[in-house]
Each structure stands twice: as structure tokens, then as C-alpha cells.
Amino acid sequence: MIMISKLTKSYGVNEIFNNVSFSIPDGRHIGLIGVNGSGKTTLLNILSGNEYFEKGEIAGIKNKTIGYLPQIPILPEELTVYQYMLLSFEKLLNLKEEMESEKDSIKQHLLNEQFEHLGGNLIESRVGKVCYFLNISEELKKQKISSISGGEKSRILLAHILLSEPDIILLDEPTNHLDIEGIIFLENFLKSYKGTFIVVSHDRQFLNNCVNYIYYIENKAIKIYKGNYDKFETEYEHERQRLIKMHKQQTEYIKETEEFIRKHIAGQNTKQAQSRIKRLEKLRHIKLPKKHSAPAFKWNETFRSGNKVLHIENLSFSYGSRKILSNINFNVYAGQKIAVIGKNGAGKTTILKLINGELTPSSGNIIKGSNINIGYYRQDFHFIENEKTLLEIFLNDTEHFTIGEARSKLALAGFFADDIEKKWSDLSGGEKAKYMILKLTVEKPNLLLLDEPSNHLDIQSVKYLINMLNIFSGTIIFTSHDRSLIKNVATDVIFIKDGNLETFDVSGIDTAFNEIITPIQKRKPVSGKKPDRKRQVRIIKASIREIENEIDEIEKRISEIDRKFADPRNNSDYNKLNNLVREKKQLENKIKILYNKYESKIEELSLYES
Structure with missing residues (x-):
């Protein structure tokens, strides 16, 4: 301990x-x-x-x-x-x-x-x-x-x-x-x-x-x-409500006692009044639970975009010889809130950078609709000068704000007094994230591109972010690994896999998650037809999970045998010990075979996924 x-x-x-x-x-x-x-x-x-x-x-x-x-x-x-x-x-x-x-x-x-x-x-x-x-x-x-x-x-x-x-x-x-x-x-x-x-x-x-x-x-x-x-969260809220109730009762008691003292301190009940004064002096005051100030961001009014926000046509992109996106097509319409999900390296951030114009497609087109104003939230914040203060950065980013207006805006993100004089390098990840979200609100975007927006935020701030994104009247395309954020914000899901896209509406989010985390049950290929690549990958992954489960069970049994070896009560039972030694040897041989199978399956999978 x-x-x-x-x-x-x-x-x-x-x-x-x-x-x-x-x-x-x-x-x-x-x-x-x-x-x-x-x-x-x-x-x-x-x-x-x-x-x-x-x-x-x-x-x-x-x-x-x-x-x-x-x-x-x-x-x-x-x-x-x-x-x-x-x-x-x-x-x-x-x-x-x-x-x-x-x-x-x-x-x-x-x-x-x-x-x-x-x-x-x-x-x-x-x-x-x-x-x-x-x-x-x-x-x-x-x-x-x-x-x-x-x-x-x-x-x-x-x-x-x-x-x-x-x-x-x-x-x-x-x-x-x-x-x-x-x-x-x-x-x-x-x-x-x-x-x-x-x-x-x-x-x-x-x-x-x-x-x-x-x-x-x-x-x-x-x-x-x-x-x-x-x-x-449930227990904490019960505690908070109980303290609020106790504080209210105590406040009423103090008020009634002070009224009694005021009336009787100079009259016939002086002793009682003095006794109550002593009671008040000894009273341990109940403090109201501190209410944490959530960020109070507000979206500035902006102009509406056209109904078709983006038309993406035959889009491909490669980093050198590595193909990331292959001939993808989709449309984005006003008001959609699209979550982009997939494995690391699948191309989630790449899509956002292509839409924002930071990367050039290898082939294909991204056609923006009318009246589009993009607000882009990046995963990292390394592009900001570390030695500048928060106030200096905000004034530099916005230009048209006075110092007084800048202070008021920064207060909405929970930055008060000395906070705004902190250097960027001294801010926590969560404070940097809140600043970047605040910056988005003053840019008046109608298309938000958000790359992992919940990273670095505390749980209460994530809850506020979810509410904030739900009331945003424009269009959102965001990447996230936060299942709660996706389920509570997205209207649609784009799943990137092997350079291709699958799209789901909000009711299909769990299906999209399952595509990533749950193996598909192995099925025999239809006779005479060559099994497709995606299907083979799913079959191999299912085999890998089965091998892992078998290995886990054997490792548990080996640990159990080792505990029996260590138990002094078994020292004199030679037959039992011999049986355990034999069983352990068999299990160790079996696990070697399983690990060989596991390695060959991983190798097979890498061939299909390369």
C-alpha cells in the first residue's frame, strides 16, 4: 500500500x-x-x-x-x-x-x-x-x-x-x-x-x-x-444536494436565532439571548459546494451556407507510395454532423486537411458549396508561439477586438485576471483546448472541421462541448475516438477502411464500431467464387481472436498450476506433483503451437492489409 x-x-x-x-x-x-x-x-x-x-x-x-x-x-x-x-x-x-x-x-x-x-x-x-x-x-x-x-x-x-x-x-x-x-x-x-x-x-x-x-x-x-x-457522478450529486439542503436549513436557523437575540438581548430573556450568541459563535458553518464554472462559449451569428456544402468526387490521396484514400465519393449537406472514424493512419485527419486546403489531392476534386466559412480545430497546438501570453495570442488571432473586449471573451472560456497573462507554454492541455474552441466561436464558421476536439478536456468540459456542438446551426465534420461524443453529436458516420469509405446514419453508429472492434463470424466462401479481400481480413481477424482466447485460458491454467506448486500442502503428494508437471509441460507445448499460429495469422493479415 x-x-x-x-x-x-x-x-x-x-x-x-x-x-x-x-x-x-x-x-x-x-x-x-x-x-x-x-x-x-x-x-x-x-x-x-x-x-x-x-x-x-x-x-x-x-x-x-x-x-x-x-x-x-x-x-x-x-x-x-x-x-x-x-x-x-x-x-x-x-x-x-x-x-x-x-x-x-x-x-x-x-x-x-x-x-x-x-x-x-x-x-x-x-x-x-x-x-x-x-x-x-x-x-x-x-x-x-x-x-x-x-x-x-x-x-x-x-x-x-x-x-x-x-x-x-x-x-x-x-x-x-x-x-x-x-x-x-x-x-x-x-x-x-x-x-x-x-x-x-x-x-x-x-x-x-x-x-x-x-x-x-x-x-x-x-x-x-x-x-x-x-x-x-450520482453519489457526488446526492452529496451536493444534501449540502445545499443543510446549508439552507442552517441559514434559516441563523436568521431565526439572530432575530431572537435582537429582540431579547436587552429584555427579560437576556440570558437565553447570550446563550444563543455563544451557540452561534461555536457553530460550524456549512459551506455551499463549489459550483465549477463550465465554459460559457457562445456561437456568434454567421451566414448560412448553401444546401450542398461539399461535393467530393473520385478523391484519392497518397503519402509517397502509401495510398491513404482511393477514389472516394460523398456529399455533405447543410446541418449534417458527420463523425469520421477508423484505425490510426486510416486517413481521418487527412480528409480534414484536404477539405481545409492544407493538402492537395493526388486525383479527384473537392467542390465547396456557396458561402462556406471553415473553422478548423487541430489535434496539436504546436503552431502557437510558446512565449506569448494568452491575451497577446487572442488579440493577434482576432485583430478587431479591444483589450477590454478580449478580456470579456477570454472570461467565457474560464480565463480570468492572472490567467490571461499566462504564457502559452504554461497552460495545461485542457486550457489550450478551451482557448482553441473559443477562437472558433469568434471566427463565425458555418462548417466546422474538428480533429479530436475532446482530447485534453476534463469530463465536465466534454459534456459542455457536446451541448455546444448540438446547438451549432451549421455543418460539422469531426474525428473522435470518444464513443460518448460520437453517439451524442453525430447524425452520420463515415468509416474509413483500406482507403475506402462506408457511410452510416446515426442509427448505424454501433454497427460502425463493431466493424472495428468485433470479429465477423467465419463463413465458408460460396463455391466457385473467390472470397473478397475485406471478407478474408474479417475471417483472419476472427481466427486471431479465437487463438487469443485459447492462449488466455491456457495461461490462466498455467498460473493455477504454479500456485499449486507453491502451496506447501502439496509438497508430499508426489503423484499430484508429477501430474501437475506433466500437465504444465503439455500446456507449454500447446501454447508454443498457438503462438506460432498467431504469428502466421498476423503475417497473413499484414499481407491482406498492405
């Missing part, structure tokens, strides 16, 4: 935690939540040893292994992705090296048994499985870390952590750079994880599916709630 006692942390005059004490029992699965700027990332940095704190003590963490995924990962740039993956198995690889250099055949045999017992022969298969679900391709594995994007670095560090299986996993917005399939894989991994993890996430459904405790940061303190996010 980790014990945090009287923790105090500040940034200059801004106090984040004040004398906070709480515990983290072993094996607890924690969702860490709070409004943007409340200290979620700060706490993860403190627990990982990457940030100091002024006062307090953290006990029980010193000898634990920690895997930390920050929002901006720093990795060894000189290594290839695959070399970095293998660092997850450093002890096993050292053991393999020792085994290979050992001259004594008996010692070598013993080292080999130890290597196999610790899962050394499964290294390649484990790496293959995690890389498959986190969309780390064979080509990416060969690249140097110095040459890859920030999103790819996040996925690679996440894969390294999952393969390392540390005592404690700390994840800061892990779903930001994952596709839906990757999110489901991570959910399932965390649900069955035997160690402790703490995750910061804006994705409500993700938290509901994998945490069993919520640690809520509010008023420089931490309050603990048992259950997932939905349960927390």
Missing part, C-alpha cells in the same frame, strides 16, 4: 494541494478526475518521481516498479521502436545472454528452464499482440524513435509499459492517440490487470469500463469514491 501524508504542492503563489493525505491499496484500479488545472498531471508527476513537492511524505512506493505514460513522452531517440520494445524484457534477455554464453550443459539446461518458465519464449508473440492492437506496424518497428510523431511515441511508450507489467501503471490521457480498437484492447488489459493503476481520462465510457475507484481532486484535496465514473 502507498501512503501519502500531508502533501503540499504549489507553483509560485498557485497552491495545488494543501496538506492532502490518502492511500492507494495494492491492486486498486483508480480513475483520477478533476477540472482542468486541478492537479491531476501534477499528482502523477509526483508519484512517478518526476516532480518535487514542498511538504509531506510518500511511503510504500520506493521499491515498486512504475510505468508512467505522460501526455508528452520523452523516449531514447537513438533506438529503433523495436529495440525500445525489447527493453520491456531486459531481465529475460540478460538471462538469455547468460544461458547462451554458459559452457556447462547442466547449468545451461537449468537456465533454459528458468527462461521458459518466465515466458522468455513468448517475447516475440507478446510484442506482436500488443503492437497489433496499438497499431504499431512492422514498418514503424524498424524506424528510429527520433523520426516518429508524438502520437506514435505515446503508443510506443504505452506498449512498452503494458509489456513490462510494472507494479504501478500511471496513465495521463492514454486514449488520446488510440483508435477505438486500441481503446477496447487497453480497457480489457486494465480490467484484468493484477497490479495498481491510476488513469487520468476525459473518456467517460473508458473510465466506466475499467476503474473501480474514483479519486476526485477538488479544493486542493482528494476525495475517494468507490465505483466507476457514473456511480461517482
Whole structure:
């Protein structure tokens, strides 16, 4: 168990935690939540040893292994992705090296048994499985870390952590750079994880599916709630209503008591009045729960576009020799709110950049309708100068606002007083995201292109964003991995797969999700007809899932046998031990065969998907 006692942390005059004490029992699965700027990332940095704190003590963490995924990962740039993956198995690889250099055949045999017992022969298969679900391709594995994007670095560090299986996993917005399939894989991994993890996430459904405790940061303190996010929200609202009721009753009591004192302090009931004065002095005042100010963005009125907003005709696009989009056709009409989904690298952001004119099609046309004014929200904010203040950036972006008007607008996004003098580099990811949304509202767009707009926002801000997008009178095309946002905003869904598009109306969103995350049941091809490529991919994926399920069951049984070996009650039962040894050997042989099958299926899949 980790014990945090009287923790105090500040940034200059801004106090984040004040004398906070709480515990983290072993094996607890924690969702860490709070409004943007409340200290979620700060706490993860403190627990990982990457940030100091002024006062307090953290006990029980010193000898634990920690895997930390920050929002901006720093990795060894000189290594290839695959070399970095293998660092997850450093002890096993050292053991393999020792085994290979050992001259004594008996010692070598013993080292080999130890290597196999610790899962050394499964290294390649484990790496293959995690890389498959986190969309780390064979080509990416060969690249140097110095040459890859920030999103790819996040996925690679996440894969390294999952393969390392540390005592404690700390994840800061892990779903930001994952596709839906990757999110489901991570959910399932965390649900069955035997160690402790703490995750910061804006994705409500993700938290509901994998945490069993919520640690809520509010008023420089931490309050603990048992259950997932939905349960927390219900309990928190009940608490808030109860405090409001108690505060009202106390206010009425104080008013009546003060009236009694005023009437009787100089009369016959002076003693009673004085007694009530003492009671009021000792009274512990109930504070109203703090109501967090949600952003108050308002869409500025804009002109209507024509009915046909976009006509996309025979559009193809390639990065070098890699084809991203192949001869796609679709129309966008006024008022549609289209979610673009698909695996990482499928071309979701590419479509937005093509529509915005930042990329030129390899072939085909994008024809814009009449009176189109585009507002574009990007995934990253690196194009803004870090040393400029928020006020300077806003005045530069908008030009026609006075300083007073700019202050009023920034206040709508929750930036008051000293906030507007903060440098861009000092803002949290959530604060940057809120600014970029505010900027959109003053640009008066009637076509919004939004690339992962919920990334970096806290859950309350995501709820506000959903309402805001629902009342927008124009047209929206957005990418998102946030299932709740898609279900609550989209009228239509575009699913990109293998360079092609499938379209669904709002009622087909779950079907689109299932295309990504659920294997289609294997069917025999119709006699005399060659099975099509898409169908073959689905069949192979179904086989992969079946193999994985079988491997999971065998690994559980091997763990069970190992526990029986460790039970001293079985030491004298030689028949039982011999049977267990025999069964384990059979299972280990079977799992080797399954992993070989798994690798060949992954290879087969890569041929169909390339």
C-alpha cells in the first residue's frame, strides 16, 4: 500500500494541494478526475518521481516498479521502436545472454528452464499482440524513435509499459492517440490487470469500463469514491444536494436565532439571548459546494451556407507510395454532423486537411458549396508561439477586438485576471483546448472541421462541448475516438477502411464500431467464387481472436498450476506433483503451437492489409 501524508504542492503563489493525505491499496484500479488545472498531471508527476513537492511524505512506493505514460513522452531517440520494445524484457534477455554464453550443459539446461518458465519464449508473440492492437506496424518497428510523431511515441511508450507489467501503471490521457480498437484492447488489459493503476481520462465510457475507484481532486484535496465514473457522478450529486439542503436549513436557523437575540438581548430573556450568541459563535458553518464554472462559449451569428456544402468526387490521396484514400465519393449537406472514424493512419485527419486546403489531392476534386466559412480545430497546438501570453495570442488571432473586449471573451472560456497573462507554454492541455474552441466561436464558421476536439478536456468540459456542438446551426465534420461524443453529436458516420469509405446514419453508429472492434463470424466462401479481400481480413481477424482466447485460458491454467506448486500442502503428494508437471509441460507445448499460429495469422493479415 502507498501512503501519502500531508502533501503540499504549489507553483509560485498557485497552491495545488494543501496538506492532502490518502492511500492507494495494492491492486486498486483508480480513475483520477478533476477540472482542468486541478492537479491531476501534477499528482502523477509526483508519484512517478518526476516532480518535487514542498511538504509531506510518500511511503510504500520506493521499491515498486512504475510505468508512467505522460501526455508528452520523452523516449531514447537513438533506438529503433523495436529495440525500445525489447527493453520491456531486459531481465529475460540478460538471462538469455547468460544461458547462451554458459559452457556447462547442466547449468545451461537449468537456465533454459528458468527462461521458459518466465515466458522468455513468448517475447516475440507478446510484442506482436500488443503492437497489433496499438497499431504499431512492422514498418514503424524498424524506424528510429527520433523520426516518429508524438502520437506514435505515446503508443510506443504505452506498449512498452503494458509489456513490462510494472507494479504501478500511471496513465495521463492514454486514449488520446488510440483508435477505438486500441481503446477496447487497453480497457480489457486494465480490467484484468493484477497490479495498481491510476488513469487520468476525459473518456467517460473508458473510465466506466475499467476503474473501480474514483479519486476526485477538488479544493486542493482528494476525495475517494468507490465505483466507476457514473456511480461517482450520482453519489457526488446526492452529496451536493444534501449540502445545499443543510446549508439552507442552517441559514434559516441563523436568521431565526439572530432575530431572537435582537429582540431579547436587552429584555427579560437576556440570558437565553447570550446563550444563543455563544451557540452561534461555536457553530460550524456549512459551506455551499463549489459550483465549477463550465465554459460559457457562445456561437456568434454567421451566414448560412448553401444546401450542398461539399461535393467530393473520385478523391484519392497518397503519402509517397502509401495510398491513404482511393477514389472516394460523398456529399455533405447543410446541418449534417458527420463523425469520421477508423484505425490510426486510416486517413481521418487527412480528409480534414484536404477539405481545409492544407493538402492537395493526388486525383479527384473537392467542390465547396456557396458561402462556406471553415473553422478548423487541430489535434496539436504546436503552431502557437510558446512565449506569448494568452491575451497577446487572442488579440493577434482576432485583430478587431479591444483589450477590454478580449478580456470579456477570454472570461467565457474560464480565463480570468492572472490567467490571461499566462504564457502559452504554461497552460495545461485542457486550457489550450478551451482557448482553441473559443477562437472558433469568434471566427463565425458555418462548417466546422474538428480533429479530436475532446482530447485534453476534463469530463465536465466534454459534456459542455457536446451541448455546444448540438446547438451549432451549421455543418460539422469531426474525428473522435470518444464513443460518448460520437453517439451524442453525430447524425452520420463515415468509416474509413483500406482507403475506402462506408457511410452510416446515426442509427448505424454501433454497427460502425463493431466493424472495428468485433470479429465477423467465419463463413465458408460460396463455391466457385473467390472470397473478397475485406471478407478474408474479417475471417483472419476472427481466427486471431479465437487463438487469443485459447492462449488466455491456457495461461490462466498455467498460473493455477504454479500456485499449486507453491502451496506447501502439496509438497508430499508426489503423484499430484508429477501430474501437475506433466500437465504444465503439455500446456507449454500447446501454447508454443498457438503462438506460432498467431504469428502466421498476423503475417497473413499484414499481407491482406498492405
